[in-house]
Amino acid sequence: MNQASKPLPVWIDIVVIPLINLMLALSVSIVIIYLIGANPFEAIKLMIQGAFGSSEGVGYTLYYATNFIFTGLAVAIAFHSMLFNIGGEGQAYIGGLGVAVVLLAFDHYLPAWMLVPMALMASMVFGAAWAAIPAYLQAYRGSHIVITTIMFNFIAANLMVYLLVNIFIEPGSMTPQSRPFLDNAWLPSMQAIFADIGIKISESPLNLSFIFALIASFFVWIYVWHTRWGYEMRSVGFSEQAASYAGIKTKRVVMITMLISGGLAGLVGINEIMGVQHKLMLDFVAGYGFTGIAVALMGRNHPVGIIMASILFGALFQGGAELAFDMPIISKEMVFVIQGLIILFSGALTYMSRPWIEKLFCVFYQTRNLREI
Amino acid sequence: MDFFSFNEILSIFSATIRISTPLIFAAMAGIFSERSGVVDIGLEGKLLAGAFASASVAAVTHSAWLGLGAAIVIGLILSLIHGFASITHKGDQVVSGVAINIIVSGLTVVLGMAWFHRSGQTPTLPNDARFMPINLYGVDTISNIPIIGDIYSKLLSGYNLLVYVSFAAVALTYWTLFKTRFGLRLRAVGENPKAVDTAGISVNLLRYKAVLIGGILTGIGGTYISIAQNASFIKDMSAGQGYIALAAMIFGKWKPIPAMFSCFLFGFLEALSMRLQGVSLPLIGEVPVQLIQASPYILTVILLAGFVGRAIAPKADGIPYIKER
């Protein structure tokens, strides 16, 4: 019998169990922080302060969240057709390349209102292209998409080093990065946007991309649940047999899903390259692709859940950076540990707590019924 | 440079062996795990954790052996976590492996920072706290004989102990899988767990044993990376070798000896590409160093794409065993 088959109210499955898993992951993290000799509660306080204590902190939190929404959506949409895309990292990297190619080529000639849509397109096309080969190999050659997408992360990293060192490097510079884009190729920061409407907020990397991320979430929601293509995608994910009964071409669905997934991951390039760095550089993806896995699992592959999980992870990253500054004994990589634990508890041990909750629920239910009598 | 000289070829081969060693340990670990029906993406994380544990313990105790012991213990612990999630709780094996990789990648840096106060590194080890090259018997006298002497001293002798252990591990894996009762049951449980269950053997226990053996092997592999091949732990130093080992295992069709040779293939390619660095080849010109560095990953993709013959995985690989109606 399937472990998840006993009837419990829906809210237990979509609210209580994810929260319990999150708590378990955080508890283990607290133990680790304690073991390395730091005060976990002090650390938590510092993290919360760092993430939400100032408008600058909030800005940073949402800036990180922007990346996680993109990569989280990328992982989630692939999960809907039972594909595990671990290649968000590489797809985001190449997406950034696409943005830089467009902006470096046209920033002298075209106005901002034309550059923005072009860069958006480029990030998605490049990201999708990087997902296309693993997708093809999965659909038509049966190679394991998990391993091929990971390999494409490594290949992307080497490709980008090559391109930056040999092609994009600013003449005369020693650091492998491109020339900065002209001002018209910068995505407006939230500070500037808010200033235009007369609200003053602190400076932070938060930029227009955050709005794009929310729009992307909306589109994913529409696509997955309100189009026939999303219907076919979910059919393939739930039951390949039923999908082929329904006349759905499952291999094609796998391809399309992965292309969308790669395109979403590629949008990280808009936030990082066009919104924050304003030049092409090395390692700007910094693990955001992997965080997308945790975000998708925690957000239960739903855009609303993903936005919430992304803000949580944004806070973890921002708070973690502040924490590493204030408590040098805890390095900023602690957030990766937390992230991994969340993947473990909400992805692989999802229903560990379910039998306990079932028992608890039964006891509660019975006593309530008794009272009613 | 005389690229095709005898000495040059010998040195490429011996570099091949050095590079292949951790791949071999991880590939054997993968074989045990997947032959029992448990996919182990977490090989990467276990290698990295082993590398960190051995380098840390060796740095504190100045004993390579204690370092090795620590790495094995960590390998076992991570295997237990993977088993708990994917065998006991029938969770998604790939997700569990990915989680382990991410946790380890972060935790090694966090602990390194807390213990040694360097970001993502352990102190450089003195030679007596490492596994150092050992000379085989009579290498000094034999090395004077032309050709045979060179082969003996440069290709067979002069590796550290763990290299020889890796060969032993291959032999032992082969022997265990194909010559013992345990191996027979292990292979059966990866093919048809129901057959094993109806024969009165515990499926879960067998799978746990297999995964734990994998933990030991990856622990040794990790030790090799940090305190034999190198002299300290460096952040993310496993650099995808766990995944490459998985690919080598698949390419070796889940068999120990072919898997070892596919590890050699990866090792050779990397050794060769290291040699090619800065060399201008006829027709092609100078090969970019990044292409050389990416070559194992590209090769992995090509091999997995089945262009070199289709591989048939153990039938129950990756499927949790659930008694169903």
Add this chain to the structure above:
Amino acid sequence: MTDSPVAIELKDISKSFGSVQANKNVNLKIYKGTIHGIVGENGAGKSTLMSILYGFYEADHGKIYVNSKETTIKNSTDAINAGIGMVHQHFMLVENFTVLENIILGAESGMMLSHSIANAKNEIRKLEESYGLYVDLNALVQNIPVGQQQRVETIKALYRGAKILILDEPTGVLTPQEADQLFDILRALKEQGTTIVIITHKLREIMRLTDYVSVMRGGEIVTSLKTSQTSKEELAELMVGRKIHLEIDKTPVKPGETLIDVRNLGLTDAQGVKRLDNINFQVKAGEIVGVAGVSGNGQSELLEILSGLSPCSEGKVQISDITITPKRQTDPRAVRNASIAHVPEDRIKRGLIPQFVASETAILGYHNSSAYNGIILTKTEEIRNHCVYLMKNFDVRPNNPDIKSANFSGGNQQKLILAREMEKIPKVLLVGQPTRGVDIGAIEFIHKQIVDIRDKGSAVLLVSGELDELLSLSDRIIVMFDGKIVGQVDASKADERMLGLLMTNSYENKEESQNESSI
């Protein structure tokens, strides 16, 4: 019936899976050194009962006595220790292992394989000689024919010291010759004191082989008899039961144009086994043709080919406007577009997606229709309304399109699928097992709908394991056995006994069936 000591006694065994009661208060005595047959229709609870005896499932309550001693059997090890061995319907063999490796798996005599192998060879040779169980020990299981594989299963059980051997549908996969050999082996085993329990629904085998026979129906043992004191006819009646016929008002058949025309259809599977062999039949507009047969005799393959799910390897099919040949394949979408509807046999795996809400299941296969789609967005309201409409027409309860498909009862799931497939009055309706796992009330309703659509002019091909269903719905009945059509009868002239004999290939009056098929 107390001529020899009792090897196994089951007392009040009950087992349910969720809401389905598979075994209900089963009492059974099996005498030592006899061959005891257990017969019953699909889903009568035979396999569950034997799985309980072999420790694969635990009974909810009841007691098991082995050699008059109460025995707890919690897992297969307990069963093996109690001297019980089982030859499963789906062999429990590791396909890429050798025969010998399969035999010793779990019963090795030491740490080292070489030692176990040497020991085993001697013992297996003894078994071979005593019972005529010859197999090539070094061959890979995947390379030997099924009949041989079954011997391996038998040797496996005997090698573990089984004194009581259970065989679950042993002849389902065997050729008649292989079956004869098996029976010789079983008789030899019996001669030397082994107790044998054989599950089957082939009555001829029961008559030929067994000493005692128990009939199961609806999870219960109806009766246990001495084989010599009963007949095929009696057993067939007991098996099927005297069900009250759901009389359906059916107008005389008015066949129209031919809508399904199957000629020389054949299918050879990846293992080289012929699953369908020279199938020929037609179905005309306005008639229901039933396909009878014990499951696994090619009916499922036939449905899959006709519905475009899998290709054929020989022959030609003309169905509605679609032509299917080995070279010219089709797909489910094209089939649907040609006004062919398909209610699949396995409703959970194919007919619906359990995780989808009812309204989503209600458009499965028709989801591309412009009725449910704008340029980009699906028309959620239309889909819901459509589902409500289907639910109302087909009396699906609860009448709520937002409930997950998995949470409807089997009958209501099936009604929803039928509603979906019948709504547009297709030219051809392919139906597989329309009432499997469906409650009585829903059965009646479903039957009425199927007859209704026939009267509206659809050509209906009905595959079912329920004989009374076939008899009351069909105008003609095709009987399949071992991938071939072994009889075509006019439904009004057929009865359950006759069909039961035909589908177990034990009908003697060949002349009659040939006469019938010329209709």
